[in-house]
Amino acid sequence: MIAERAAFASDASHLSTFAQCLKDVRNLGANDIYNWYLASSGSNAVRTSTNFGDGTTADGSKHAVTTQPPDLKINLIYPCTDKHIAKYSSQGVRIVNETPEIYRDHIRPYMQKNRDEGRLNWVFNIIEGRTEQEDVIFRKHSNNNASQDDDQGFLVLPDLNWDRKTISSLHLLGLVDRKDIWSVRDLRRKHIPWLKDMRQKLVDATTQLYPQIEEDQLKLYVHYQPTYYHFHIHVVHVMLEAGATQAVGKALSLENVIGQLEGMDGEEAGMADVSLTYSVGEASDLWLQIFEPLKKERLKGTSDGNEI
Amino acid sequence: MIAERAAFASDASHLSTFAQCLKDVRNLGANDIYNWYLASSGSNAVRTSTNFGDGTTADGSKHAVTTQPPDLKINLIYPCTDKHIAKYSSQGVRIVNETPEIYRDHIRPYMQKNRDEGRLNWVFNIIEGRTEQEDVIFRKHSNNNASQDDDQGFLVLPDLNWDRKTISSLHLLGLVDRKDIWSVRDLRRKHIPWLKDMRQKLVDATTQLYPQIEEDQLKLYVHYQPTYYHFHIHVVHVMLEAGATQAVGKALSLENVIGQLEGMDGEEAGMADVSLTYSVGEASDLWLQIFEPLKKERLKGTSDGNEI
Numbered sequence: 075m076i077a078e079r080a081a082f083a084s085d086a087s088h089l090s091t092f093a094q095c096l097k098d099v100r101n102l103g104a105n106d107i108y109n110w111y112l113a114s115s116g117s118n119a120v121r122t123s124t125n126f127g128d129g130t131t132a133d134g135s136k137h138a139v140t141t142q143p144p145d146l147k148i149n150l151i152y153p154c155t156d157k158h159i160a161k162y163s164s165q166g167v168r169i170v171n172e173t174p175e176i177y178r179d180h181i182r183p184y185m186q187k188n189r190d191e192g193r194l195n196w197v198f199n200i201i202e203g204r205t206e207q208e209d210v211i212f213r214k215h216s217n218n219n220a221s222q223d224d225d226q227g228f229l230v231l232p233d234l235n236w237d238r239k240t241i242s243s244l245h246l247l248g249l250v251d252r253k254d255i256w257s258v259r260d261l262r263r264k265h266i267p268w269l270k271d272m273r274q275k276l277v278d279a280t281t282q283l284y285p286q287i288e289e290d291q292l293k294l295y296v297h298y299q300p301t302y303y304h305f306h307i308h309v310v311h312v313m314l315e316a317g318a319t320q321a322v323g324k325a326l327s328l329e330n331v332i333g334q335l336e337g338m339d340g341e342e343a344g345m346a347d348v349s350l351t352y353s354v355g356e357a358s359d360l361w362l363q364i365f366e367p368l369k370k371e372r373l374k375g376t377s378d379g380n381e382i
Numbered sequence: 383m384i385a386e387r388a389a390f391a392s393d394a395s396h397l398s399t400f401a402q403c404l405k406d407v408r409n410l411g412a413n414d415i416y417n418w419y420l421a422s423s424g425s426n427a428v429r430t431s432t433n434f435g436d437g438t439t440a441d442g443s444k445h446a447v448t449t450q451p452p453d454l455k456i457n458l459i460y461p462c463t464d465k466h467i468a469k470y471s472s473q474g475v476r477i478v479n480e481t482p483e484i485y486r487d488h489i490r491p492y493m494q495k496n497r498d499e500g501r502l503n504w505v506f507n508i509i510e511g512r513t514e515q516e517d518v519i520f521r522k523h524s525n526n527n528a529s530q531d532d533d534q535g536f537l538v539l540p541d542l543n544w545d546r547k548t549i550s551s552l553h554l555l556g557l558v559d560r561k562d563i564w565s566v567r568d569l570r571r572k573h574i575p576w577l578k579d580m581r582q583k584l585v586d587a588t589t590q591l592y593p594q595i596e597e598d599q600l601k602l603y604v605h606y607q608p609t610y611y612h613f614h615i616h617v618v619h620v621m622l623e624a625g626a627t628q629a630v631g632k633a634l635s636l637e638n639v640i641g642q643l644e645g646m647d648g649e650e651a652g653m654a655d656v657s658l659t660y661s662v663g664e665a666s667d668l669w670l671q672i673f674e675p676l677k678k679e680r681l682k683g684t685s686d687g688n689e690i
Contacts, residue, residue, distance in 0.1 A: 075401065076457040076470055079387035080420060083451035093383060095450060112388060115450055142403060143391035145423055145453050149384040162384055167620045168598045171637060240389045290476045290677070293661065295630045312475045312631075312661055321624030322603045322633040329479060329659035330634070337656045339647035348645045351637035353601065353620055369598070 079145070098144060102238065105206050106196055107151055110234060112144040147237060166356040169323065170365045173349045177259060180364045185256050185303045197304045201229065201251055212279040216251045227251030228272060230279055233308070235319075241286050244311040248276045255305035258296050258326060262344030263335045273328060276309055287311065294328040295320065298350055299360060323353040387453070406452060415459055420452035474664035477631065478673045481657045485567060488672045493564055493611045505612045509537065509559055520587040524559045535559030536580060538587060541616070549594050552619040556584045563613035566604050566634060570652030571643045580615075581636060588617055595619065602636040603628065606658055607668060631661040 083089075099113040151158050172181060199205040209231050216227030232238050233245035250272070254260065261269065277289050291312045297319075300306070307328055310320070318324060335344065354361045391397075407421040459466050480489060507513040517539050524535030540546050541553035558580070562568065569577065585597050599620045605627075608614070615636055618628070626632060643652065662669045 076459075077390070077400070078455045078457075079390075080452050080455045082385070082387075088451055092385070115453055142423055143396060144388050147386045147388045149386075151384075166599075169601055169620055170598065235386075237389060240392075243389055290478065291474075293477055293631055312477055313472070316624070316626050316629035318624050320630045321628045322630070322635045323601050323620075323628075325630040326638075327630045327659050329657060333656040333658060334642050334645065337642065337647075337651065338645050343645065349637060349641040351635050351641075 096146070096148070099148070100144070103209065105209070107153060108234065109150040109152065111148040111150065112237065113146045113148050114142065114144050115146050147235075149234065160357045161355075163357065165358075167353050168356060168361060168365065169351060169353050170361075171349055171351045174347050176364075176368070177346060177350075180368070181259075181360075184360070184364060189256070189303055194302060194304050197249065197302060198253075200231070201249060206231070211246070211283060214275060222252050222254050225250075225252040226268060226271065228275075230276065230309075241284060242311050242313040243315070244280075244284065244287065244309075245314060246280060246309040248272070248307040248309060250305050253304070256303040257300055257305060258298050258331060259346050259350075260305070260344070261331065261335060262342055262346075263338050264341040265344075266332060266335055269328070269332050269335075272307075273332070276307065280309055293320075295325040296328055296331065297324055298326055298352055299354065321353075323351065404454070404456070407456070408452065415461060417458040417460065419456040419458065421454045421456050422450065422452050423454055475661050476664060476669060476673065477659060477661050478669075479657055479659045482655050484672075484676070485654060485658075488676070489668075490567075492668070492672060497564070497611055502610060502612050505557065505610060506561075508539070509557060514539070519554070519591060522583060530560050530562050533558075533560040534576060534579065536583075538584065538617075549592060550619050550621040551623070552588075552592065552595065552617075553622060554588060554617040556580070556615040556617060558613050561612070564611040565608055565613060566606050566639060567654050567658075568613070568652070569639065569643060570650055570654075571646050572649040573652075574640060574643055577636070577640050577643075581640075584615060584617055601628075603633040604636055604639065605632055606634055606660055607662070629661075631659065 095115065097114045099111050102110045102112060104110070196205070200207075200210070210229050211232065212230035214226065214228055216225045228248050228250045231247050231249065233247050236243060236245040255265075273294060276294065277292055280292060281287050281289055293310050293312050293314075295308050295310075296306070297308070308319075308325075314320075331345065334348075338344070338347075354365060356362075356366075403423065405422040407419050410418045410420060412418075504513070508515075508518070518537050519540065520538035522534065522536055524533045536556050536558045539555050539557065541555050544551065544553040563573075581602060584602065585600055588600060589595050589597055601618050601620050601622075603616050603618075604614070605616070616627075616633075622628075639653065642656075646652070646655075662673060664670075664674075
C-alpha cells in the first residue's frame with residue numbers, strides 16, 4: 075500500500091470554510107508578520123466507540139481515542155501585502171537570460187533600491203541579535219576587528235518551510251554576517267577560501283546538531299534570483315522532496331558555483347561576469363519592471379528592422 | 383494563509399495503525415493487481431454539535447456535518463512481489479563531489495566501459511535511422527562531408543515521460559549526431575558557437591512544432607550524471623512540475639553551462655576541468671563501484687592518520 079497526500083480541493087465552497095474547519099492548530103513559531111503552525115484538516119481523533127462528546131461512552135467508561143498526526147502545515151502572514159499575495163498566487167513563468175550587462179544596468183540598481191526600501195530589516199534584526207534569537211541554532215561570531223572582507227561570521231536558522239523535526243526533510247538557512255554580498259552575483263574567485271570554509275562549517279554544524287545525518291546526505295544550494303538580497307545558503311537533507319525551490323532555473327549548487335569560480339581567470343573575476351538564465355513569475359517585479367520591457371524593446375527592434 | 387500538506391509521521395506505532403484508521407475509502411479504479419483510492423486520514427466529518435453516533439444530537443435533531451475532502455491518495459498493489467517492494471522502498475541518496483581527478487581516473491573509464499557494453503545501441507539505432515524513426519519529430523541532418531568536430535546534426539524526440547499532448551508538461555530530448563560528446567564533461571570553450579546554434583535551433587523547432595509555446599517558456603537543461611553517455615539536452619515547458627529530474631544535484635541549465643564555459647580561459651578549457659557535485663542513489667553502480675569505495679578509502683586514511 076502506497077499512501078500519498080491528495081491534491082487540495084480548490085472549489086470556492088471548500089475554500090470558504092477551510093480556515094474554520096482546522097482542528098488542533100498548534101503554533102510552531104512567529105517572526106513579525108510571519109506565523110507558522112501544524113494543524114489537522116479533519117477531526118484529529120478517530121473514536122473507536124460511540125462518543126457522547128464528554129469523553130465517556132454509552133456504558134460510562136472512557137472511550138478509546140487514537141490521535142492522528144497533523145496533516146497540514148500552515149503559514150500565516152498577517153497582515154500581508156499585495157506583494158505577498160502576488161508571490162503565492164499561481165502565475166505564468168518566463169525564462170530570462172540575465173547577461174552581465176543586464177545585471178549591471180538593470181538588476182544591480184533594482185537590488186539596491188530593494189535594499190534601500192528596508193526590506194532587509196528582518197535579516198539585520200536577526201544578524202544583529204535583536205529578534206528571533208531563539209531560532210538561531212548555530213552561530214559563528216564575526217571577529218569584531220575584522221574588515222568586511224575578512225568577516226567570516228554567519229548564523230543558521232531553520233527554513234520557514236521545515237517542520238523542525240522531520241530529519242529527512244531538514245531545511246536550514248545559513249545567513250552570512252557581512253553585508254557586501256547581496257547574492258551569488260557578488261561572489262568572486264577571491265572568495266573561494268571563505269566559501270569553502272563556510273561550507274565546511276555549515277556541514278559540520280548541521281551534522282553535529284543532527285547526528286542522524288551524514289555529511290554526504292546534505293545538499294547545499296543558493297537561489298538566483300533569491301527572495302531577498304542578502305547572501306544566504308540553503309542546506310537540505312538529500313531526501314527532501316525536490317520541488318520548484320531546488321529546480322534548475324532557480325537553484326545553483328553551492329559546490330558547482332565554487333567549481334565555476336575555480337575555472338575563472340583572475341582573483342577579481344566572478345559571477346557578475348557570466349550570463350545566468352533563470353525563471354521569473356509574470357507577476358514579479360523582475361518581470362514587470364525589467365525583463366518584460368526589455369523583451370518588448372527587443373521585439374520592437376526586430377520589427378523596426380523588418381520595416382527598413 | 384498558506385496551507386500545505388504536512389509530512390507523514392513515520393513512527394512504527396502510527397504506521398501500524400495507519401491502514402485501520404483510514405476513513406471514507408473510495409475506489410477510483412483497478413487494473414489487475416493495481417488498485418487506487420481516495421481516503422481520509424482523520425474522521426472526515428467535522429461535527430458541529432454533540433454526536434450520538436447515530437446522526438442525531440442530544441435534542442433529537444439531525445446534527446450539522448461539514449464533509450472534508452479526502453486528504454489521501456492510496457495505491458494498493460495486491461498481491462505484490464519483492465520487485466514492487468524494492469521499487470517503492472526508499473533508496474538512500476548520497477551527495478558526491480566529482481573532482482577533475484575523480485572524473486579522469488574513475489568516471490571516464492566507467493563511461494567507456496558502459497559504452498563498450500553496447501548500452502548505447504538504441505541511441506545509435508535512432509541516430510542512424512534504423513529504429514524509432516516515427517518518434518523523431520525534428521531532424522537537422524549532418525553534413526556528410528563534415529569532420530566530427532563540425533558535425534552539427536541532431537534530432538528531437540519526445541521524452542518517455544511526456545504524454546505527447548499536454549503542452550504545459552512538454553518534455554522533449556535533443557540528441558546530437560556526433561559521438562565524441564559523451565556528457566557535459568566533454569564540452570569545451572571552443573564548443574560555444576556550436577552549442578548556441580543548437581540551442582537556438584532546438585528552441586525554434588519546438589516553437590514551430592508547438593506554436594502555443596513562446597521561446598521564453600522553454601527550459602533547457604542537461605543531466606549530470608545522465609542516464610546514458612551520449613550528449614542529449616532536455617527541453618521542457620516552464621510549467622512542467624519540477625521534480626527530481628530538474629533538481630540541483632542532477633540538472634544543469636544549458637545556458638548556465640554555456641555561461642560557465644564563456645568564463646573560462648582558453649579554447650580547450652572545459653567542463654572536464656571543474657568539480658561537479660551531484661546526487662547518486664545508494665543502489666547505483668556509480669555509488670557502489672566508485673564513490674562508496676572512495677569514501678571508505680578516505681575514512682580509512684583519516685583513521686590511519688589518527689592512529690599515528
